[in-house]
Amino acid sequence: xxxxxxxxxxxxxxxxxxRSLLIDGAIAAIAENGMGATSIKEITEIAGLSNxxxxxxxxxxxxxxxxxxxxxxxxxxxxxxxxxxxxxxxxGRIVISTDAFIGRAVAAPDWxxxxxxxxxxxxxxxxxxxxxxxxxxxxxxxxxKLSEMPSSFLVHQIGALITLAVELQxxxxxxxxxxxxxxxxxxxxxxxxxxxxxxxxxxxxxxTTV
Amino acid sequence: xxxxxxxxxxxxxxxxxxRSLLIDGAIAAIAENGMGATSIKEITEIAGLSNxxxxxxxxxxxxxxxxxxxxxxxxxxxxxxxxxxxxxxxxGRIVISTDAFIGRAVAAPDWxxxxxxxxxxxxxxxxxxxxxxxxxxxxxxxxxKLSEMPSSFLVHQIGALITLAVELQxxxxxxxxxxxxxxxxxxxxxxxxxxxxxxxxxxxxxxTTV
DNA sequence: TCCAAATTTGAGGTATCTCTCATTTTTATT
DNA sequence: AATAAAAATGAGAGATACCTCAAATTTGGA
Numbered sequence: 001x002x003x004x005x006x007x008x009x010x011x012x013x014x015x016x017x018x019r020s021l022l023i024d025g026a027i028a029a030i031a032e033n034g035m036g037a038t039s040i041k042e043i044t045e046i047a048g049l050s051n052x053x054x055x056x057x058x059x060x061x062x063x064x065x066x067x068x069x070x071x072x073x074x075x076x077x078x079x080x081x082x083x084x085x086x087x088x089x090x091x092g093r094i095v096i097s098t099d100a101f102i103g104r105a106v107a108a109p110d111w112x113x114x115x116x117x118x119x120x121x122x123x124x125x126x127x128x129x130x131x132x133x134x135x136x137x138x139x140x141x142x143x144x145k146l147s148e149m150p151s152s153f154l155v156h157q158i159g160a161l162i163t164l165a166v167e168l169q170x171x172x173x174x175x176x177x178x179x180x181x182x183x184x185x186x187x188x189x190x191x192x193x194x195x196x197x198x199x200x201x202x203x204x205x206x207x208t209t210v
Numbered sequence: 211x212x213x214x215x216x217x218x219x220x221x222x223x224x225x226x227x228x229r230s231l232l233i234d235g236a237i238a239a240i241a242e243n244g245m246g247a248t249s250i251k252e253i254t255e256i257a258g259l260s261n262x263x264x265x266x267x268x269x270x271x272x273x274x275x276x277x278x279x280x281x282x283x284x285x286x287x288x289x290x291x292x293x294x295x296x297x298x299x300x301x302g303r304i305v306i307s308t309d310a311f312i313g314r315a316v317a318a319p320d321w322x323x324x325x326x327x328x329x330x331x332x333x334x335x336x337x338x339x340x341x342x343x344x345x346x347x348x349x350x351x352x353x354x355k356l357s358e359m360p361s362s363f364l365v366h367q368i369g370a371l372i373t374l375a376v377e378l379q380x381x382x383x384x385x386x387x388x389x390x391x392x393x394x395x396x397x398x399x400x401x402x403x404x405x406x407x408x409x410x411x412x413x414x415x416x417x418t419t420v
Numbered sequence: 421t422c423c424a425a426a427t428t429t430g431a432g433g434t435a436t437c438t439c440t441c442a443t444t445t446t447t448a449t450t
Numbered sequence: 451a452a453t454a455a456a457a458a459t460g461a462g463a464g465a466t467a468c469c470t471c472a473a474a475t476t477t478g479g480a
């Protein structure tokens with residue numbers, strides 16, 4: 001098992017360390033079998049703890065699942081928010097953060113699989129993941145590149161496209177073209193013409209390395 | 211329980227009648243709890259049959275799930291293919307069949323829920339559902355309205371958007387605007403400009419009644 | 421109507437899951 | 451080092467799931 005959250009808490013008290021071990025275990029277990037088929041026993045075995053310990057820390061499966069999903073989502077989106085802060089162009093931010101989100105999720109398949117699962121099991125997860133785009137769209141509107149804020153349904157649609165890109169790459173092979181096409185699709189849905197969408201992706205992703 | 215497939219086989223032998231009862235039961239059960247949480251006991255109880263009977267007809271859960279999903283998908287797509295055959299315009303076919311597919315799935319929520327579930331559990335299901343669009347796109351290309359056939363990834367994307375439209379309406383309320391926006395999104399992804407996409411949806415759906 | 425073949429039944433073997441709790445082990449403070 | 455508080459343990463109760471199979475029931479053709 002890779003320790004994502006465990007490593008972050010070496011200096012913390014035992015309680016936090018164990019919690020993190022369990023969350024890491026849950027992430028690994030979900031990546032393996034999906035949320036629907038993951039048992040507490042599986043989680044504690046991966047974490048190297050006993051069955052009963054789980055119940056000292058969480059009420060049940062749903063609690064740790066939701067916590068794990070939101071932890072991972074926050075971790076990735078925070079990272080991306082930081083990295084994208086230097087980009088001045090609104091469209092550029094949308095493209096780069098979309099690409100980066102997909103890239104992270106695919107590079108750490110445990111995280112990606114967890115997010116894909118969470119989107120199907122936790123209400124509003126997809127919406128929350130897509131939410132960070134709103135600010136970037138607002139910027140693009142200020143700059144006259146887009147004309148209106150996305151409806152909540154449109155945010156859902158974009159979330160669905162991003163999820164799909166992650167899902168297919170985890171199931172098959174990592175394929176940068178999928179990220180490119182997804183970014184283009186996102187821009188098209190936001191109202192760019194196909195030509196402009198294509199050009200924008202070329203502009204902002206050709207100089208980026210994976 | 212509503213009997214979808216059962217009614218079709220009144221004149222058939224007992225074996226076929228029982229099979230259809232079980233499939234109807236599976237559909238109802240999946241609509242209630244999702245594929246992941248549906249047990250054989252649940253299916254047989256809804257069908258009014260005993261536990262053992264299930265195993266006379268199917269190997270296990272996966273077999274009946276896949277069968278149920280493909281039966282429903284075929285039923286809907288066949289119906290739509292027939293209804294859309296009279297439409298001459300390729301873009302019109304795409305719009306009308308997309309809207310009709312979503313409409314059927316939402317009108318019969320059991321079927322819709324089954325399809326949404328199937329998409330998440332059965333490999334290639336989404337692709338197969340989106341597949342019927344290929345012919346319509348080819349027609350639109352002949353008519354100079356579109357320029358290239360969709361990649362298999364694009365078909366996946368369209369499938370994801372359609373699934374989303376069904377999912378949200380089943381979870382919340384039926385809302386025709388969601389179908390409209392989905393049709394528009396599909397056209398945008400296929401390469402139409404936002405303006406043309408909007409106009410096409412207006413043209414082909416405004417005269418249609420639910 | 422009769423009966424062989426087809427179909428259904430439901431108890432039960434085996435396995436697994438969730439969650440509890442009395443006991444043991446570890447931690448951290450004095 | 452001593453010890454009280456915190457945490458971890460793992461056996462097990464109770465529920466439920468899958469699947470089998472010998473026996474009972476139903477079916478449909480001669």
